[in-house]
Amino acid sequence: MIEININGLKYNVEENMTVLEACKNIGIEIPTLCYDERLEPYSACRLCVVEVEGKKDLMTSCSLKVKEGMNIETHSKKVIKARKDILDLLFSNHPQDCLSCEKSGDCKLQDYCYEYGIEKGSFAGERKKYPIDYSNHFYSYDPNKCILCGKCVRVCSELQGTNAIGLEDRGFDTKVVAPFDKGLSKSKCVSCGNCVSVCPVGALVPKNRERYRHWEIKKIRTTCSYCGVGCQMDLLVKGDKIVGVEPAMESPNNGLLCVKGKFAYSFINHRDRLKTPLVKRNGKFEEATWDEAYKIIRNKIYEIKDKYGPEVFAGLTSARCTNEENYLFQKLFRAVIKTNNVDHCARL
Numbered sequence: 001m002i003e004i005n006i007n008g009l010k011y012n013v014e015e016n017m018t019v020l021e022a023c024k025n026i027g028i029e030i031p032t033l034c035y036d037e038r039l040e041p042y043s044a045c046r047l048c049v050v051e052v053e054g055k056k057d058l059m060t061s062c063s064l065k066v067k068e069g070m071n072i073e074t075h076s077k078k079v080i081k082a083r084k085d086i087l088d089l090l091f092s093n094h095p096q097d098c099l100s101c102e103k104s105g106d107c108k109l110q111d112y113c114y115e116y117g118i119e120k121g122s123f124a125g126e127r128k129k130y131p132i133d134y135s136n137h138f139y140s141y142d143p144n145k146c147i148l149c150g151k152c153v154r155v156c157s158e159l160q161g162t163n164a165i166g167l168e169d170r171g172f173d174t175k176v177v178a179p180f181d182k183g184l185s186k187s188k189c190v191s192c193g194n195c196v197s198v199c200p201v202g203a204l205v206p207k208n209r210e211r212y213r214h215w216e217i218k219k220i221r222t223t224c225s226y227c228g229v230g231c232q233m234d235l236l237v238k239g240d241k242i243v244g245v246e247p248a249m250e251s252p253n254n255g256l257l258c259v260k261g262k263f264a265y266s267f268i269n270h271r272d273r274l275k276t277p278l279v280k281r282n283g284k285f286e287e288a289t290w291d292e293a294y295k296i297i298r299n300k301i302y303e304i305k306d307k308y309g310p311e312v313f314a315g316l317t318s319a320r321c322t323n324e325e326n327y328l329f330q331k332l333f334r335a336v337i338k339t340n341n342v343d344h345c346a347r348l
């Protein structure tokens with residue numbers, strides 16, 4: 001452990017930490033737009049700057065390691081002025097349409113502009129208007145709202161390992177490129193949506209998103225049942241409807257999902273879903289009560305089992321059931337029917 005001074009108070013912190021990590025552990029909030037603890041420091045947004053005694057320039061706390069006896073100011077006048085200037089510049093080069101933006105209420109740029117008192121961009125003027133890219137099946141990219149934090153590109157290469165996207169051009173023309181404008185057939189993108197999950201603003205957003213505001217939803221933690229990994233995720237629920245999915249920042253997926261976990265949830269509220277069991281009578285399916293259906297299933301099972309034994313049965317269950325339902329299903333086959341012939345579509 002080493003001793004450092006932050007905002008006039010002494011703290012013992014672990015060696016090799018960054019100033020940002022040390023402050024986070026102590027409970028000092030430092031704003032960031034491009035930082036993600038799972039990624040290499042990038043120092044692109046420069047919002048995390050702090051004042052360090054003996055240094056003329058402000059330093060980015062995400063890439064600055066702590067040193068014995070360091071004197072740090074995280075919210076001095078100079079630091080606040082720099083953060084305001086950065087936010088002012090970002091917001092000046094931004095559409096500023098929070099009223100109609102899908103991300104409103106869950107946008108870090110909006111939050112920080114509010115916190116630092118940036119009401120409109122002082123340098124706002126003529127801006128280039130780029131077309132929104134809808135070429136991916138599951139999400140869209142709006143270069144006009146992109147703040148070039150690089151999180152999507154880094155998550156795709158450092159965590160997802162796909163390397164499908166990159167930043168192209170320089171200055172005001174910089175934007176995220178591919179899979180969008182190269183066409184999906186030429187892209188390496190696997191549509192996992194991990195870039196969408198980390199975008200701090202409304203640049204990368206899911207397509208066909210149900211209309212909701214952040215404060216209208218409940219987050220319900222659950223386990224993805226599409227395969228055996230057991231990724232943790234939050235279902236975003238508005239009323240009694242699932243309107244989105246976010247990866248949970250915990251083991252085993254640590255904030256990542258695949259295309260199924262992230263986007264394949266619309267079957268849950270789909271209008272074609274059966275609401276009652278169907279029983280075939282005279283060659284035609286007819287709606288029935290659960291009591292009727294269970295009675296038929298039970299009688300048929302006993303009839304067949306008595307005649308041919310338990311091994312003639314096989315049960316196939318679905319990734320679109322919950323873990324708990326799948327557990328009960330195998331229990332029924334093993335303990336009641338007495339066969340191990342049971343499988344699941346996710347056992348690849």
Ligand code: SF4
Pocket residue numbers: 094095096097098099101102103104105107108109110145201202203
């Ligand atoms: S991305 Fe954020 S700041 Fe930009 S318009 Fe949307 S809500 Fe507002």
Ligand code: SF4
Pocket residue numbers: 152155156160162163164165178179188189190191192193194195196
């Ligand atoms: S959806 Fe996944 S693979 Fe495609 S660009 Fe985003 S992170 Fe990369």
Ligand code: SF4
Pocket residue numbers: 145146147148149150151152153176195198199200201203204
């Ligand atoms: S699309 Fe989003 S995550 Fe990617 S660089 Fe732009 S603002 Fe950052």
